Amino acid sequence: MAKTLVFLEHHEGEVQKGSLAVLAKAVQLGEHAGVIAGSGVRAVADGIGGTIWVADDERLAAPLPQPRVDVLAKLVRDEGYDTVLFAQSVLAADVAAGLAARLDAGLNWGLVDFDGERGRAPALQDTVVVDVAWTSPVRIGVFRAGSLDVGEVGGAADVREVTVELEDFSTVAEMVEQAHAEQQGPSIEDADVIVAGGRGLGEPEKFALAEELARALGGAVAATRAVVDAGWYPYSAQVGQTGKTVSPKLYVALGISGAIQHKVGMQGSNVIVAINKDPNAPIFEYSDLGVVGDLHEIVPKLTELVRARRS
Amino acid sequence: MKVAVCVKAVPDAAGGRRLDPATKRLDRSGELAISDFDTYAVEEALKLREAAGEGEVVVVSMGPDRAMDALRKALAMGADRAVLVTDSALEGADALGTARALAGALEKEGADLVLFGQQSADGLGACLWAAVADRLRLPVVSQVSELTVGDGSLTGKRQTEFGYDTIRAPLPAVVAVSDAINTPRYPSLKGIMGAKKKPQETLTADDVGGAAESGTSVVELSPPPPRGEARKLEDDGSAAEAIVEFLVEKRLV
Numbered sequence: 001m002a003k004t005l006v007f008l009e010h011h012e013g014e015v016q017k018g019s020l021a022v023l024a025k026a027v028q029l030g031e032h033a034g035v036i037a038g039s040g041v042r043a044v045a046d047g048i049g050g051t052i053w054v055a056d057d058e059r060l061a062a063p064l065p066q067p068r069v070d071v072l073a074k075l076v077r078d079e080g081y082d083t084v085l086f087a088q089s090v091l092a093a094d095v096a097a098g099l100a101a102r103l104d105a106g107l108n109w110g111l112v113d114f115d116g117e118r119g120r121a122p123a124l125q126d127t128v129v130v131d132v133a134w135t136s137p138v139r140i141g142v143f144r145a146g147s148l149d150v151g152e153v154g155g156a157a158d159v160r161e162v163t164v165e166l167e168d169f170s171t172v173a174e175m176v177e178q179a180h181a182e183q184q185g186p187s188i189e190d191a192d193v194i195v196a197g198g199r200g201l202g203e204p205e206k207f208a209l210a211e212e213l214a215r216a217l218g219g220a221v222a223a224t225r226a227v228v229d230a231g232w233y234p235y236s237a238q239v240g241q242t243g244k245t246v247s248p249k250l251y252v253a254l255g256i257s258g259a260i261q262h263k264v265g266m267q268g269s270n271v272i273v274a275i276n277k278d279p280n281a282p283i284f285e286y287s288d289l290g291v292v293g294d295l296h297e298i299v300p301k302l303t304e305l306v307r308a309r310r311s
Numbered sequence: 312m313k314v315a316v317c318v319k320a321v322p323d324a325a326g327g328r329r330l331d332p333a334t335k336r337l338d339r340s341g342e343l344a345i346s347d348f349d350t351y352a353v354e355e356a357l358k359l360r361e362a363a364g365e366g367e368v369v370v371v372s373m374g375p376d377r378a379m380d381a382l383r384k385a386l387a388m389g390a391d392r393a394v395l396v397t398d399s400a401l402e403g404a405d406a407l408g409t410a411r412a413l414a415g416a417l418e419k420e421g422a423d424l425v426l427f428g429q430q431s432a433d434g435l436g437a438c439l440w441a442a443v444a445d446r447l448r449l450p451v452v453s454q455v456s457e458l459t460v461g462d463g464s465l466t467g468k469r470q471t472e473f474g475y476d477t478i479r480a481p482l483p484a485v486v487a488v489s490d491a492i493n494t495p496r497y498p499s500l501k502g503i504m505g506a507k508k509k510p511q512e513t514l515t516a517d518d519v520g521g522a523a524e525s526g527t528s529v530v531e532l533s534p535p536p537p538r539g540e541a542r543k544l545e546d547d548g549s550a551a552e553a554i555v556e557f558l559v560e561k562r563l564v
């Protein structure tokens with residue numbers, strides 16, 4: 001039977017929902033514990049239940065991956081865990097891969113399920129489902145964002161302290177500024193209709209096309225990370241793994257390739273319409289209506305037609 | 312300054328990517344191209360070399376011997392040299408095996424900075440850099456959308472689930488860049504012509520410290536769950552009308 005350790009990611013004193021869902025999965029699998037690493041994080045373990053290892057050290061204050069690899073590697077070695085599970089995040093991916101290298105442990109990612117032996121991971125933009133296994137003594141798995149229901153965990157935690165020993169190279173990166181949320185912007189979570197723009201818009205000014213269509217449809221405007229990071233649109237409007245999760249009645253994707261990290265934020269939409277000039281764009285794999293064409297030609301006409309219908 | 316860039320040769324998107332049911336591995340028999348996401352890392356390396364006015368950009372890859380053709384695109388963009396780790400012992404290597412091979416090759420290079428793309432177009436693990444950094448015992452910063460390098464250190468800005476982080480690390484270091492960091496240049500005709508003459512070295516598994524055993528295996532492939540009726544159409548000038556019809560049918564306008 002598996003002896004599972006779950007990495008519990010936390011932010012502002014709260015363990016992330018995705019991590020708790022993975023912990024609930026581990027509870028079903030048998031012997032398990034969670035691990036929380038940070039500075040002044042003892043209270044974060046309250047109310048989670050079960051065995052929780054706490055690594056509390058000033059050098060763990062910033063959510064950087066490498067000192068966490070040291071903490072987890074020591075726990076696995078000292079306590080004999082054979083399975084280490086993570087919920088996908090920017091931090092978790094780096095910790096998981098660093099740990100895999102450190103322990104010569106097999107790493108499977110993008111898991112949507114795991115039964116203690118095998119994992120299930122859709123691959124190649126979800127065009128094939130792959131059942132994966134591990135051949136190494138220690139197994140590392142990263143679950144896809146939002147793939148597990150948040151199960152029941154809770155109760156008094158049996159908190160145990162971890163002695164923190166860090167490698168030299170693990171502590172040389174430093175956080176200069178953390179979790180800075182740039183510009184306040186529109187809220188998209190409650191919108192019934194979302195028109196989302198990606199790099200295919202061509203230039204920031206062209207977001208006007210998305211805005212006009214959204215206005216005509218009575219909806220809000222969203223964006224991909226590629227254009228948010230490039231400064232075309234505010235972070236608050238970003239959909240995806242590191243942005244918002246939305247489930248409107250209608251999601252219109254303009255010039256968006258449909259990367260998996262975008263998909264996890266909008267796949268719950270009722271109806272998905274995509275316009276993309278590349279017939280091989282992954283977004284077409286999960287659109288209800290896919291239109292292969294130039295958005296600059298189609299969108300102005302579409303906006304006109306919608307306006308005409310509504311007036 | 313010497314910058315090494317890890318680039319992966321992947322089956323061309325237009326040719327379609329599929330897993331071979333017999334080997335349960337990615338079918339690499341078709342045309343290979345450099346993974347789009349890695350061209351951003353190549354571009355960033357070229358910009359750093361140009362800003363410094365000196366230095367070297369070397370692209371490092373692990374893959375079948377035909378991958379060298381794909382690496383030539385990076386040389387055509389302006390990279391100085393290509394190193395390909397290729398060996399039948401590495402066929403089907405998973406993240407663990409790939410990280411070991413790349414780390415072995417990178418150790419020989421001793422670059423000041425090692426760049427990665429944000430994810431591989433076929434594997435999408437978006438994590439290999441962290442395994443390589445651990446093997447090299449170097450600091451790592453991932454998903455960097457703004458990078459400055461100078462005075463023996465780097466500063467990177469990157470997006471996480473909670474907002475933007477700014478992280479500083481001393482060189483040498485490993486950095487994975489996001490696809491928002493720059494706009495990769497197209498190779499010029501002169502670049503394409505010159506690429507063939509640039510140094511292209513191949514290494515065996517033994518050269519990089521031996522092949523690592525994979526820690527994972529693929530047990531079974533199956534088709535994805537069926538989707539409801541989905542429609543796809545090519546714009547012949549009437550796409551806007553077709554979309555409106557669809558929205559009306561779905562009672563969305």
Ligand SMILES: Cc1cc2nc3c(=O)[nH]c(=O)nc-3n(C[C@H](O)[C@H](O)[C@H](O)COP(=O)(O)OP(=O)(O)OC[C@H]3O[C@@H](n4cnc5c(N)ncnc54)[C@H](O)[C@@H]3O)c2cc1C
Binds near residue numbers: 223238243275
């Ligand atoms: C850890 C991690 C987290 C991430 N988190 C997120 C996230 O939260 N949200 C997110 O969106 N991404 C996220 N990403 C990035 C994601 O992988 C993609 O890079 C990003 O979604 C791509 O954005 P895009 O579709 O706008 O750009 P591209 O991938 O460049 O796609 C542009 C598309 O526009 C099409 N196009 C171009 N011109 C036209 C035209 N005239 N008419 C029609 N179509 C046109 C092209 O064919 C192309 O398909 C994350 C990545 C990682 C590694």
Ligand SMILES: Nc1ncnc2c1ncn2[C@@H]1O[C@H](COP(=O)(O)O)[C@@H](O)[C@H]1O
Binds near residue numbers: 346428
């Ligand atoms: N076989 C390979 N050879 C060289 N670099 C690779 C290889 N596979 C992945 N990479 C690098 O690792 C990054 C992340 O890959 P992945 O973790 O597979 O998504 C890519 O953007 C490349 O920079």
